[in-house]
Amino acid sequence: xxxxxxxxHIVLRRxxxxxxxxxxxxxxxxxxxxxxxxxxxxxxxxxxxxFGIQTPRELDxxxxxxxxxxxxxxxxxxxxxxxxxxxxxHNSVALYPLLTFGSEAQKRRWVPPLARGERIGAFxxxxxxxxxxxxxxxxxxxxxxDGYRVNANKVFVTNGAVADVCLLxxxxxxxxxxxxxxxxxxxxxxxxxxxxxxxxxCGMRANPVSSIRLCDCRVPAFNLLGRPxxxxxxxxxxxDTGRVGIAAQALGIAQxxxxxxxxxxRQRRQFGQPLARHxxxxxxxxxxxxxxxxxxxxxxxxxxxxxxxxxxxxxxxxAKLFASETATAVTDLAVQIHGGYxxxxxxxxxxxxxxxxxxxxxxxxxxxxxxxxxxxxxx
Amino acid sequence: xxxxxxxxxxxxxxxxAAAGPARRTAANSILNPFDAPALALAFDLRRILGGTVxxxxxxxxxxxxxLRETLALGADRAVLLCDPAMAGAxxxxxxxxxxxxxxxxxxxxxxLFGTRSADSDTGQVGAQTATALRLPLVADVQTLVWHDGRCxxxxxxxxFLETYDLDFPAALTVRPEAAATGDLALGRLEAxxxxxxxxxxxxxxxxxxxxxxxxxxxxxxxxQLTPVGQRKTCRFIEGDDAAKADELVRxxxxxxxxx
Ligand SMILES: Cc1cc2nc3c(=O)[nH]c(=O)nc-3n(C[C@H](O)[C@H](O)[C@H](O)COP(=O)(O)OP(=O)(O)OC[C@H]3O[C@@H](n4cnc5c(N)ncnc54)[C@H](O)[C@@H]3O)c2cc1C
Numbered sequence: 001x002x003x004x005x006x007x008x009h010i011v012l013r014r015x016x017x018x019x020x021x022x023x024x025x026x027x028x029x030x031x032x033x034x035x036x037x038x039x040x041x042x043x044x045x046x047x048x049x050x051f052g053i054q055t056p057r058e059l060d061x062x063x064x065x066x067x068x069x070x071x072x073x074x075x076x077x078x079x080x081x082x083x084x085x086x087x088x089x090h091n092s093v094a095l096y097p098l099l100t101f102g103s104e105a106q107k108r109r110w111v112p113p114l115a116r117g118e119r120i121g122a123f124x125x126x127x128x129x130x131x132x133x134x135x136x137x138x139x140x141x142x143x144x145x146d147g148y149r150v151n152a153n154k155v156f157v158t159n160g161a162v163a164d165v166c167l168l169x170x171x172x173x174x175x176x177x178x179x180x181x182x183x184x185x186x187x188x189x190x191x192x193x194x195x196x197x198x199x200x201x202c203g204m205r206a207n208p209v210s211s212i213r214l215c216d217c218r219v220p221a222f223n224l225l226g227r228p229x230x231x232x233x234x235x236x237x238x239x240d241t242g243r244v245g246i247a248a249q250a251l252g253i254a255q256x257x258x259x260x261x262x263x264x265x266r267q268r269r270q271f272g273q274p275l276a277r278h279x280x281x282x283x284x285x286x287x288x289x290x291x292x293x294x295x296x297x298x299x300x301x302x303x304x305x306x307x308x309x310x311x312x313x314x315x316x317x318x319a320k321l322f323a324s325e326t327a328t329a330v331t332d333l334a335v336q337i338h339g340g341y342x343x344x345x346x347x348x349x350x351x352x353x354x355x356x357x358x359x360x361x362x363x364x365x366x367x368x369x370x371x372x373x374x375x376x377x378x379x
Numbered sequence: 380x381x382x383x384x385x386x387x388x389x390x391x392x393x394x395x396a397a398a399g400p401a402r403r404t405a406a407n408s409i410l411n412p413f414d415a416p417a418l419a420l421a422f423d424l425r426r427i428l429g430g431t432v433x434x435x436x437x438x439x440x441x442x443x444x445x446l447r448e449t450l451a452l453g454a455d456r457a458v459l460l461c462d463p464a465m466a467g468a469x470x471x472x473x474x475x476x477x478x479x480x481x482x483x484x485x486x487x488x489x490x491l492f493g494t495r496s497a498d499s500d501t502g503q504v505g506a507q508t509a510t511a512l513r514l515p516l517v518a519d520v521q522t523l524v525w526h527d528g529r530c531x532x533x534x535x536x537x538x539f540l541e542t543y544d545l546d547f548p549a550a551l552t553v554r555p556e557a558a559a560t561g562d563l564a565l566g567r568l569e570a571x572x573x574x575x576x577x578x579x580x581x582x583x584x585x586x587x588x589x590x591x592x593x594x595x596x597x598x599x600x601x602x603q604l605t606p607v608g609q610r611k612t613c614r615f616i617e618g619d620d621a622a623k624a625d626e627l628v629r630x631x632x633x634x635x636x637x638x
Contacts, residue, residue, distance in 0.1 A: 007405045007444040008572035011451075014409065015563045049565035062565035072565075 003300050005067075012064075013071050019048070020079035028080040031206040032351050035198065037162055038206065041083070046117025050076075053091045055099065055115040059107060066241075066303040070248040074299070077252030078259075081355035082206025084252055088245035089158040090114070093238040093363070094121025097167055097183065101226040101234050110165055110185065122163035123242075124154035124186075124212055125235060132368050134169070134235060135178045139214075141170040147220040148172070148184060150192075154212045156362070161195050161208035164188045168214070169235060172228045181231030185223040192217030203354030240313045242363045243320040244306065247299045250320075250327035250359040254292050257327075257334035257352045261285065264338055264347070281337060288330045295323040314376030321369040324359035331356040383430025385421040386484060387491045388477055388508065389414040389449060391442035392498040403441040410445045413493030417551075419558035420523060421491050422453050427525055431455040433484055436577075437465055437476050443577055451563055451571035458484070462581040467594030474507035476592050479585040481512060488547040489530070494519055494554055502552070509550035516550040517543050520557055 005013070023041050031038050045051065053069045055061020064072075069091060077084030098110055098121075113119040130136035139152030152168055154160075166186045173180035186193060196211030226234055265276040265285060275281045298319040305312035331353040335342035342349045360366045391408040421432045434449040436442050437460040446457035460476050468476065481490055490512075492505030509516035520532045530545040534554075582592055589595055616623045616630075631637045 005406075006572075007447070008568070010405045011444050011448055011572075012565075012568055015448075015565075015568060019562055044562070047564070048562055053565060057566060057570075062569050064565060064569050068565075068569075 003297060003304060005071075005300075009067060009071060012068055013075060016072050016075040017078075020075050024076065024079040024083055028206070029345070029348060029351065031080065031082065033205070033345070035205040037086075037208045038083070042086070042117070045087070050087055051090055051117030051120075052095070052115025053087075055095060055111060059099075059115055060112040061115040066244060066306040067300060070244055070299055070303040073245050073248040074252040074255070077249040078256045080206055081249060081253050081352075082204045084249045085204055085207045086120075086159055088242070088249055089123060090121045092242040092245045093123035094159075094165070094167060096241045097225060097234050097238045098185075100237060101183075101230070106185070106222070106225070114165060119164035120159050120162050122157050122159045122166045122212070123238065124152070124157050124166050125169045126156045127153055128155055132365055135181065135232065137169055137171065137181065139168065139170040141172050141182065141184050141219065143172075144218070147218055148224075150184060150186065150214045150217045150219050152212075152214040156199060156209055157212050158207055158209050158362075160210035160212050161198055163212070166212060167225065167238075169231050172224075178232050179229045181235075182228045183225040183231050183234050184219050185225060186214060186217065186219055190217050190219065201358075203351070203356070203358055239363055240316055241306070243316040244299065244303050244312075246359055246363045247295070247302065247316070247319040247323040250323035250356065251292070251295050251299050253352050253356045253359070254288075254295060254323070254327040254330040257331040257349055257356075258285075258288050258292050260347070260349050260352070261288065261334045261337045275337065284333045284337060288333050291326040291330060295319070295326040298322055314373060317364075317369050317372040317376065320363070321366055321373065324356075325366065327356035327359050381486065383425070383428050384484070384487045385424050385430060385432045385489050385491065386481055386487050387414070387418045387421045387432060387434050387449070387454070388504070389418065389434050389436050389445065389493075390496045391436060391438050391445035392496055403439050405441050405444045408441050408445055410448055411493055411496045411498075413495055413497060413555065415493075415560040416555045416558045417491040417493050417553040418449060418452060418454070419560045420553050421489075423558055424489065424523075430488070433458065435460065435477060435480050435484070437461075437468070437473055437480075439466070446577040447571050448563065448568075450574070450577070451568045452561070453567075457577035459577040459579045460585065461579050462592070464582055464589040464595070465593045467597065468592060469597035469599035470501050470503040470507055471598055472592050472594075472596035473504050474511050475596060476585065476587065477504070477508045478511035479587050480580065481508070483580075483585065486548070490514070490548070490550040492550070492552045494552045505550060505552035512550070514548055514550050515545065516552070517545065518552045519554050520551045521554050523551075523557060
């Protein structure tokens with residue numbers, strides 16, 4: 001099997017890297033500290049197609065493949081993981097279900113403005129009492145005339161404070177089982193839709209992660225995605241694709257930590273020689289580079305399998321698990337190599353360390369991923 | 380009126396210059412950053428006067444993706460001049476090949492070049508190509524405007540601003556400030572790689588003999604390339620900020636570094 005970047009992917013990686021280095025890297029520390037969503041960069045990214053990476057051209061997207069998507073998220077996350085998160089969630093778990101499960105009319109209505117980045121998407125599954133156990137959600141959409149009356153309290157919504165189009169997981173039935181769960185599209189302008197406070201997060205602070213509350217919100221029947229009861233199926237399909245993105249994000253953070261460590265280890269001198277000459281540091285660097293390389297192969301393989309139309313769910317779960325654990329391990333070593341300076345905001349590695357941590361939690365924790373992988377392996 | 384034709388000569392340069400002769404691959408080759416403004420200026424001209432933009436590059440197959448990039452940026456057509464016999468060319472042999480290509484792509488209104496390449500830095504190819512084509516050349520153009528039906532360009536030379544009105548066809552080397560380069564949109568990149576790539580022309584197609592191109596056509600013989608160690612010294616300037624600034628300016632003036 002060949003896992004190789006084509007010329008297109010190589011030019012794409014260079015294009016995104018130079019954009020990120022020029023536009024995002026210089027503000028990455030500030031938007032983290034100020035917990036600020038950088039509209040000025042986001043608007044540029046919207047014009048350049050970053051909000052419709054895999055959306056077909058006829059729906060105003062760039063029509064790219066999954067490997068391109070992974071490369072883009074990796075490179076953006078290398079500069080700012082919070083921006084990488086915005087793009088990953090918008091393109092995968094928000095847009096992908098619309099493209100896959102939406103009717104033609106629904107796609108025409110919601111997809112083009114999302115793909116052009118004029119509207120931002122979000123995926124609202126998690127609730128105060130339902131995290132890993134997605135089937136435990138309590139939000140409801142009760143049939144009411146020619147639509148639904150929706151009540152929901154969603155937490156930890158990535159892009160929440162800026163989201164215009166939200167995929168909302170709700171109960172449309174009363175059995176209390178999985179077959180009750182459906183997805184409705186809720187738009188920000190709808191009366192009864194309210195954005196809660198920003199989550200005061202450890203990392204990913206450039207992303208306006210917040211809660212979203214819907215209170216007796218009237219949503220037309222048109223807004224039901226797929227059929228009633230398809231919620232978990234839609235959610236799982238979305239998360240399968242989403243995993244490639246989160247894995248790529250973790251990879252980007254890990255690569256940034258490795259880059260910074262190489263630079264620092266060559267330049268910082270102790271005991272009369274650069275840190276890079278001390279064998280203990282060399283061992284750390286070797287472990288970091290090996291893990292990053294392995295994570296990259298896994299992420300690209302999962303994306304390539306998806307592009308080939310082959311089963312990729314287990315491989316994507318493995319890539320997400322391994323890349324996120326790599327990111328936390330590698331950023332931890334990066335702080336260690338930087339010593340006290342690594343623990344200071346004077347260097348970016350403490351930010352990488354904080355940003356990396358959540359990749360083991362969201363879109364399915366490492367524990368949940370091990371369950372998914374075990375199911376795939378054991379059959 | 381006949382349709383305008385703008386030709387931009389571009390080079391795929393090696394990202395990290397190696398110590399010895401570097402093998403160019405798609406991964407280590409980029410569009411010469413000094414060529415991007417020339418391309419942007421051609422797009423400006425197309426916007427104002429219409430016509431088509433053709434990009435031309437002499438290089439190995441690894442230069443293909445760089446030409447695709449020019450298509451993604453907006454070029455209408457790209458031509459890769461590629462032949463094993465073109466390898467090892469100096470600036471004269473490069474200019475001979477580019478001139479032959481321009482001849483075949485004619486009629487042309489303006490041929491645009493960057494001022495120099497990031498990896499060889501001679502700054503000669505634009506001038507030599509114009510000479511080979513017996514076309515007027517303005518080097519180091521800083522501004523270009525369309526004025527009274529003529530192309531007016533300016534260049535800064537030894538403290539004087541020179542202004543030229545040009546008749547077409549002509550050639551320019553373009554300074555980075557002459558045009559604003561844009562970011563590459565993802566959809567256009569995808570389309571450029573999905574669509575038809577650059578045309579590939581060999582010596583035969585150009586009607587050139589092997590003796591006119593590559594190493595055989597190059598009068599330059601590189602005897603030796605030796606890295607020169609840089610000697611750096613550091614002097615500290617004492618005093619308050621104003622005194623330090625004055626002293627710094629005085630030393631730079633004394634050293635002939637600023638005027
Ligand atoms: C920055 C950020 C952004 C987020 N963005 C979104 C978003 O856009 N949309 C969205 O819907 N959600 C989002 N989330 C929520 C995220 O997906 C959940 O936090 C995650 O799924 C875990 O749920 P929980 O926090 O309720 O933890 P819990 O499910 O309570 O888990 C707590 C611990 O128990 C473990 N555990 C749970 N069940 C089992 C089990 N059966 N076996 C073994 N161990 C188990 C977990 O692995 C974990 O270690 C985001 C979270 C964060 C922090």
